[in-house]
Amino acid sequence: MSWQAPPLKFGVGATGEIGHALRAAGVASVLLVTDPVLASLGLPARVAKHIEQEGISVTLFDRARVEPTDTSVTEAARELRDLAVDGFVGLGGGSSIDTAKMLNLLLSHPGRPVRDYLNAPIGAGARIPGPLRPLVAVPTTAGSGSECTAMVALGVTDLNVKTGISDLRLMPSLALVDPANTLTLPxxxxxxxxxxxxxxxxxxxxxxxxxxxxxxxxxxxxxxxxxxxxxxxxxxxxxxxxxxxxxxxxxxxxxxxxxxxxxxxxxxxxxxxxxxxxxxxxxxxxxxxxxxxxxxxxxxxxxxxxxxxxxxxxxxxxxxxxxxxxxxxxxxxxxxxxxxxxxxxxxxxxxxxxxxxxxxxxxxxxxxxxxxxxxxxxxxxxxxxxxxxxxxxxxxxxxxxxxxxxxxxxxxxxxxxxxxxxxxxxxxxxxxxx
Known part of the structure; x- marks a missing residue:
């Protein structure tokens, strides 16, 4: 038997500790991944401010697709291929957190298609070839649990099916769970x-x-x-x-x-x-x-x-x-x-x-x-x-x-x-x- 989970910070107001957590991990620059709806509500800007107050630079990607696909994450990685950061933040539901996990993978180990990593028989089930960068997962829904798992779920565009990628290296470095971030959910x-x-x-x-x-x-x-x-x-x-x-x-x-x-x-x-x-x-x-x-x-x-x-x-x-x-x-x-x-x-x-x-x-x-x-x-x-x-x-x-x-x-x-x-x-x- 084996068992694993990331470190967890939980509680109303825990979001305010994200900058401290990233600085303690030695991170100097991050890509903050979120979705357009959250961006319009202002939460990513507030999270970015908490991070920047610790002297960490933030690049915002606010176009994570709800229910991401192999195509959506590939296109995002292509757009960001010249970005140099040493950490990631996934802010949102499972879609944003999974997109952040995939960008961490695709930017840390460029050159290999997403299909190689997808679980067999849909993909080749290849293992991630090396370490990824620190990733802090901040859920704004109470659902996917992606902040605590070492997998992602992706739609496969040309097959009209969903599947996953499972690899321990996808586990977030920290799950930061603040229930106040879920109050705006319809x-x-x-x-x-x-x-x-x-x-x-x-x-x-x-x-x-x-x-x-x-x-x-x-x-x-x-x-x-x-x-x-x-x-x-x-x-x-x-x-x-x-x-x-x-x-x-x-x-x-x-x-x-x-x-x-x-x-x-x-x-x-x-x-x-x-x-x-x-x-x-x-x-x-x-x-x-x-x-x-x-x-x-x-x-x-x-x-x-x-x-x-x-x-x-x-x-x-x-x-x-x-x-x-x-x-x-x-x-x-x-x-x-x-x-x-x-x-x-x-x-x-x-x-x-x-x-x-x-x-x-x-x-x-x-x-x-x-x-x-x-x-x-x-x-x-x-x-x-x-x-x-x-x-x-x-x-x-x-x-x-x-x-x-x-x-x-x-x-x-x-x-x-x-x-x-x-x-x-x-x-x-x-x-x-x-």
Whole structure:
């Protein structure tokens, strides 16, 4: 078993310490990576001022794409190829932090295409050839946990699919988490970000255990995602309890700082959990759901392109996935539901397979989330492509506690896009346990 996470500074007002942290790391110049919406709100300028007060020069890149792609990061790196900095700051949601990670990689080791680093079979799965520069991750959403993980998620433009890059060198040097930075999130963005936390924690908690995975040929072949383990379980359980307590409140009252703080804790804790244990079916399904989108424009996101927010894409198939994985570890599925607030009175292993799915669907319904893939414009004719895209996510599916395969074609229209062949995910109405 192995486990790793970056140093963490957490608390309201922690943003003011960023300059000190960078100076302590010996950084004299940084590239600050953020997105246009945050730039318009003034937060990057305030962060830059904190950094400059410590005598550190700042270059601002404020065009990180929401849901970045191999093309967007390649073009950004080409634009910045002559820039000389010795550190990076990723300020924003997972998209900005992942873009900062990729710019750190592409500017530190120029000349190699992004596709070389993407996880197989979509990419070559090449290892990062050497050290990267210090990177401080400052999340402004409570969702991706990218501030605590050694991976990035990217769309692959010419394949219309998403995948990742996993390498310990991508781990931020510091996660600086200030819940006050999430107060300006619109309700729909808060909800979608929270769904990502929810599924991160559920998936890592129910992943194939670390001691039941195929052996690694050498220590160097050990993946970052090693399976559920006693350390990741601690963080997943903490995250689930916090999501159950605070997600609804954060969505329904954006000024609820206690709820915002709770969700920021949940996001980082879930990142520490899944960043080591891994995710499985919901995330594997979410990548083609996002990659094959045609016309969907989500509420709350000021973007000029069609997109399915990552958290919404993940949660759309989660109920089906966890009903499918329930037999592998009923007690874990029931415990996850209980931590999220489910009442287990009268529930037994024999009758509890619907408890976690119903609990997830209830949270999503209360926070205005998707009822199924039809919400994003998909229909039964899209299922083969969605399934194909999910089955390419081998790095994730190996974490599933139950072997995953394609449904027989005669079942496809009823089974939804989830390749595990769980209940319908095309459209599903929440069912409350009474």
């Amino acid at each position: 309700p729909a963005v808060t909800a979608s970000s929270g769904y990502d936390v929810l599924t991160h924690a559920c998936e890592s908690y129910t992943a194939r255990p670390y001691d039941r995975r195929p052996p690694y040929p050498t220590p160097g072949d050990r993946p970052l995602y090693i399976g559920a383990n006693p350390i990741s379980d601690v963080w997943a359980e903490q995250a689930l309890e916090l999501v159950g307590r605070y997600l609804r409140r954060a969505v329904l009252n954006s000024a609820d700082l206690e709820a915002r703080t709770g969700m920021s804790r949940a996001a980082s804790f879930a990142g520490m959990g899944f960043g080591n244990a891994g995710t499985h079916i919901p995330h594997a399904c979410a990548y083609p759901v996002a990659g094959l989108v045609r016309d969907f424009r989500p509420a709350g996101y000021e973007v000029g392109h069609a997109m399915v927010p990552h958290g919404a894409a993940v949660v759309a198939t989660a109920a089906a996935a966890f009903e499918f994985t329930y037999p592998t570890a009923p007690e874990r599925h029931l415990r996850a539901a209980e931590l999220l607030g489910a009442n287990l009175a009268g529930v037994t292993v024999a009758n509890g397979s619907d408890v976690l799915p119903a609990t997830l669907l209830g949270i999503v319904a209360d926070t205005g989330g998707p009822t199924g893939l039809r919400d994003f414009g998909y229909s039964a004719k899209d299922l083969p492509g969605l399934v194909d895209g999910a089955l390419k996510q081998r790095r994730l599916l190996v974490c599933c506690p139950r072997d995953v395969g394609r449904r027989p074609s005669s079942w496809a229209s009823a089974a939804g896009s989830c390749p595990s062949a769980g209940p319908s995910t095309m459209s599903r109405t929440p069912e409350r346990r009474r």
